[in-house]
Amino acid sequence: xxxxxxxxxxxxxxxxxxxxxxxxxxxxxxxxxxxxxxxxxxxxxxxxxxxxxxxxxxxxxxxxxxxxxxxxxxxxxxxxxxxxxxxxxxxxxxxxxxxxxxxxxxxxxxxxxxxxxxxxxxxxxxxxxxxxxxxxxxxxxxxxxxxxxxxxxxxxxxxxxxxxxxxxxxxxxxxxxxxxxxxxxxxxxxxxxxxxxxxxxxxxxxxxxxxxxxxxxxxxxxxxxxxxxxxxxxxxxxxxxxxxxxxxxxxxxxxxxxxxxxxxxxxxxxxxxxxxxxxxxxxxxxxxxxxxxxxxxxxxxxxxxxxxxxxxxxxxxxxxxxxxxxxxxxxxxxxxxxxxxxxx
Numbered sequence: 001x002x003x004x005x006x007x008x009x010x011x012x013x014x015x016x017x018x019x020x021x022x023x024x025x026x027x028x029x030x031x032x033x034x035x036x037x038x039x040x041x042x043x044x045x046x047x048x049x050x051x052x053x054x055x056x057x058x059x060x061x062x063x064x065x066x067x068x069x070x071x072x073x074x075x076x077x078x079x080x081x082x083x084x085x086x087x088x089x090x091x092x093x094x095x096x097x098x099x100x101x102x103x104x105x106x107x108x109x110x111x112x113x114x115x116x117x118x119x120x121x122x123x124x125x126x127x128x129x130x131x132x133x134x135x136x137x138x139x140x141x142x143x144x145x146x147x148x149x150x151x152x153x154x155x156x157x158x159x160x161x162x163x164x165x166x167x168x169x170x171x172x173x174x175x176x177x178x179x180x181x182x183x184x185x186x187x188x189x190x191x192x193x194x195x196x197x198x199x200x201x202x203x204x205x206x207x208x209x210x211x212x213x214x215x216x217x218x219x220x221x222x223x224x225x226x227x228x229x230x231x232x233x234x235x236x237x238x239x240x241x242x243x244x245x246x247x248x249x250x251x252x253x254x255x256x257x258x259x260x261x262x263x264x265x266x267x268x269x270x271x272x273x274x275x276x277x278x279x280x281x282x283x284x285x286x287x288x289x290x291x292x293x294x295x296x297x298x299x300x301x302x303x304x305x306x307x308x309x310x311x312x313x314x315x316x317x318x319x320x321x322x323x324x325x326x327x328x329x330x331x332x333x334x335x336x337x338x339x340x341x342x343x344x
Contacts, residue, residue, distance in 0.1 A: 081322065087315035094309050106316040115292045116300075116317075123276065123296040123321075126211050131271035133215045135264065138222025143256075145223070146230040156224065163220040171284025174213040175200065203293035206286045210294050213281050218274070222267055229263045230256070265336045269329060276325055297321040 088106055090099030110116055141159055145152055162170065177184040178199035185196040199209040233256070241247075241255055257264070279298050282288060288295035288303060295303070297317055305314035 084315045084318050084322075087311055088319045090312050090315075092311040094311065099311070102312065106312040110313060110316050110320070115295075118292050119295050119297060119300050122207055122292070122294065123298075125207060126214070126278070126296055127272055127275040129211050130215045130218065130275045131268060134218040134222045134271060135267055137215070137219050138226045138267075139260075141219070141223040142226030142230055145227045156227065159223045160220040162217045163224075165217065167217065167278070167280030168284050170213055170217045171281045174209070174216070174281075175285055178209055200286050201290065203290050206290060206294035210278075210282050210285050213285060214275065214278055217281070218271065222271075225263060225267060226260070229260055233259050265332070269332055272328055272332075273325060276321060297324075 087099060089101060089103060091102045091106070092099035145155055145159070165173075178196075180186055180196040180198050183196070185199065189196045197205045199205045237255060237259075238251070241251055246254065276296075277298050278296065279302065282294060282296065282299045283302075286294040288299045292300075297320065301314050301318045301321070304310045304317060
């Protein structure tokens with residue numbers, strides 16, 4: 001059997017190349033993949049498929065990178081918090097083989113305890129005074145350091161040093177300073193002819209003793225944050241304000257504080273959370289006493305769990321502390337959305 005090849009007519013110089021390859025059909029769909037003459041309609045399925053594969057690879061890479069951190073947060077943060085909430089409805093003493101469900105009994109015992117109100121008030125005073133005191137003091141010291149006074153570097157180091165010390169060391173240091181017999185407090189009160197109070201052994205002064213020590217420890221961190229923020233403020237705005245006659249308190253109130261509002265917002269949130277969780281200074285200086293005069297919620301959780309072995313009450317107090325911090329943080333964020341200036 002023989003095949004006869006018919007001569008193909010010359011398509012001519014004006015005929016398209018696709019027509020030559022297909023025997024006269026010149027439509028766009030007739031071009032080979034990857035040819036320069038391929039239309040966008042023909043390329044669309046392949047391009048969308050490449051995009052889907054690229055997005056799938058990016059999603060897998062994102063999941064692989066975020067998975068370790070996400071697992072760590074779930075295991076070490078969310079799971080203990082949820083487990084603590086569950087224990088707040090149980091009665092357990094670390095000795096019984098398993099907790100016993102008691103419903104809201106732990107919360108009823110907690111809120112009917114007369115000392116719990118004093119503990120809440122102590123927590124409010126300790127947190128409020130330490131946060132406000134550290135922010136005001138840090139802003140003043142940061143402004144002073146930003147004026148490039150002599151020995152600014154040494155002053156920065158000395159200001160930040162308390163934040164680097166552990167809370168136990170700060171507590172021991174202030175125990176010596178508050179000692180009414182040979183501490184710094186005795187010398188200061190003797191200047192005005194008075195005797196030093198028993199800071200850590202009397203219910204009238206114990207709360208203020210731990211508040212002063214904690215505020216001093218946090219003051220260095222707030223000072224360094226305020227100092228670096230003040231250095232980054234735009235100088236042209238201050239030059240323009242000076243030409244308009246603004247200076248002193250007016251400059252601070254109408255220019256510096258609005259520009260520093262994001263920093264103040266950050267310091268207030270972290271300060272409240274950190275103060276509400278303070279434990280080591282209280283443990284070293286007063287152990288929450290005398291009585292409950294210097295006991296805060298964080299110390300009460302430790303005392304109920306590891307001294308009285310009442311896990312249910314300790315978990316209920318920890319849950320109350322968690323809810324208070326969530327509510328305060330939510331209010332701060334809502335207020336911050338309206339008051340904080342992020343445009344600078």
